Amino acid sequence: LAKTTQPISMDSYEGQEVNITCSHNNIATNDYITWYQQFPSQGPRFIIQGYKTKVTNEVASLFIPADRKSSTLSLPRVSLSDTAVYYCLVVPYGGFKTIFGAGTRLFVKA
């Protein structure tokens, strides 16, 4: 399983766009990049998943460059309720053995 590296913590203000970058230099051809969000006292929640280029949903966008050795989760116009830990995972197609790293603790201030 490819190892991921992401910042331990980030601070932002309400209304700003937040970009969290994850490094996964050893990503394999059949690996997908998945991001989860975890609020205090809750289980992680799936946010977005992608293989290459750009993926967008109602919550976030995921940018993946051509070499796929990194990815960037973009949260538009964050609010206080986006304060959470964000995990970047690399999972093979059809694979289920997931490794959650330390994640990035995002703190949104008023």
Added chain:
Amino acid sequence: DAGVIQSPRHEVTEMGQEVTLRCKPISGHDYLFWYRQTMMRGLELLIYFNNNVPIDDSGMPEDRFSAKMPNASFSTLKIQPSEPRDSAVYFCASSYFRLAETTDTQYFGPGTRLTVL
């Protein structure tokens, strides 16, 4: 759908006692996962099942831990005997895989907060 259901939500027990955590996955999901989360070690995958069969239990810390899935709608994680270092939040998650779709999306339950005194 009610989502993944875990019980109890909180458990306080004394060292040496047996602890049983329970999980009901989302109907139709054929994968079930048990995780443990602590401040020191983060979120660790303990074991996962596919169609009620354990596939990978390499994350189970030691023989004191055991997990079963007697049917598609129920799983247990048992710790016997419990120790203070087992204190953690234990999450159950479920998922499914279909060839036409991408890789897994896991749906997590609310967790069981275990305190061993």
